Amino acid sequence: MPQFVLSLFVMVVVLPLSLLVTAAQSEPLPLNLYTEHSPPGEYLNAQGEVAGVTVDLIRLLLQRLDQPATIELLPWARALELAKTQPNSGLFETVRNPEREALFKWVGPLKMHSIGLYGLSDFFPGGNFSPGINSRHLACVYRESVHVKYLQRMGFNDGRNLILTVNHGDCFKLLRRGRVHLVVLNEAAFSELQLEMQQSDQQLVMLQQLTEVQLYLAFSRDIDDSTIARWQRVLEDSYLDGSMRRLYQGLYPEQMIARLEQFASAKQKQLQQNRLQQ
Numbered sequence: 001m002p003q004f005v006l007s008l009f010v011m012v013v014v015l016p017l018s019l020l021v022t023a024a025q026s027e028p029l030p031l032n033l034y035t036e037h038s039p040p041g042e043y044l045n046a047q048g049e050v051a052g053v054t055v056d057l058i059r060l061l062l063q064r065l066d067q068p069a070t071i072e073l074l075p076w077a078r079a080l081e082l083a084k085t086q087p088n089s090g091l092f093e094t095v096r097n098p099e100r101e102a103l104f105k106w107v108g109p110l111k112m113h114s115i116g117l118y119g120l121s122d123f124f125p126g127g128n129f130s131p132g133i134n135s136r137h138l139a140c141v142y143r144e145s146v147h148v149k150y151l152q153r154m155g156f157n158d159g160r161n162l163i164l165t166v167n168h169g170d171c172f173k174l175l176r177r178g179r180v181h182l183v184v185l186n187e188a189a190f191s192e193l194q195l196e197m198q199q200s201d202q203q204l205v206m207l208q209q210l211t212e213v214q215l216y217l218a219f220s221r222d223i224d225d226s227t228i229a230r231w232q233r234v235l236e237d238s239y240l241d242g243s244m245r246r247l248y249q250g251l252y253p254e255q256m257i258a259r260l261e262q263f264a265s266a267k268q269k270q271l272q273q274n275r276l277q278q
Helices: 003-026 053-065 076-085 148-153 170-176 187-198 225-240 243-248 254-277
Strands: 031-035 069-073 089-095 105-120 139-142 162-165 182-186 204-219
Touching (some): 053 089, 053 105, 053 225, 076 089, 089 105, 105 187, 105 225, 139 170, 243 254
Parallel strands (some): 031 089, 139 182
Antiparallel strands (some): 089 204
C-alpha cells in the first residue's frame, strides 16, 4: 500500500476514535443519589417510583446541569452509609452539623426547620411534660438521626425509654398505636400529620423545642469542587427564579420558603460586591 494511502487510512480510523474518547471523557458519570422515606419531600408513589417535592427539585437541578443520576430510596442508616463510602454519590436531605462536616461536600440548604418533641394530647393534657432519666414515657427516633443526642441529653436512652427504628416514618406509626409517647418532628411534618390525626379525633401537641436545623444535599468527597460550585449555583438560581417556591408552596411553611429565597438573594448580592471590589 502506498505511503500516502496508508497515512490517509490511519487518519480516517484514528481520528474518529480519538473524538469518541474525548466525548466519553467529557460525558459526566451518573451520580448515585440516596434518600429516605420522608413525605412530602421523598416517598415511593403508587408505581413504586421515588417521588416528592424535594425529589422534583433535585431532578430539576439534574436537568439544568445535564447530569445523569439514579435516585434510590433506602432506610436512613443504609443511605447514610452508602453516601459515606461509595464514590460519585450523594445523600439528601441531611442535617449539616460539625460531626458530619468533614464526611461530605455540601450543597444547600434545601430546607430550614424548627425541630420539636411532640406527643398526643391524651398522654400530655395541657402540654405538660417532665423530661428526665426517670420519665415513664417512651420516646422514639430513627437510627443515625442527629436528634438521638438531644433525646439522650434529656434522659432517654436505648433499652430503657428510647426506641430506635429503621425508617423515618416508623415512629409516627408507633405513636398512633400507643406503643410510644414521644416523637421528633419538624413543623412541616407536624402540620401534615396533625390533619391526619384530627380525622381520628387525636391531636398532636409540641412539648419542647429541640433545635433549629438546616438540611443539605451531601456529596461524597471525591466529587470535585467545581462540580459542587455548579450545584450550589443552580440551587440558588431555583430559589431566585421561583422554581423552588412553586414546588414547596402549600406543603412547607411560607416562612421557610422566604428564608431560602433571602439566603440566595444575600449570596448573590455578596458575589456582586466581591466582583466590584476586585
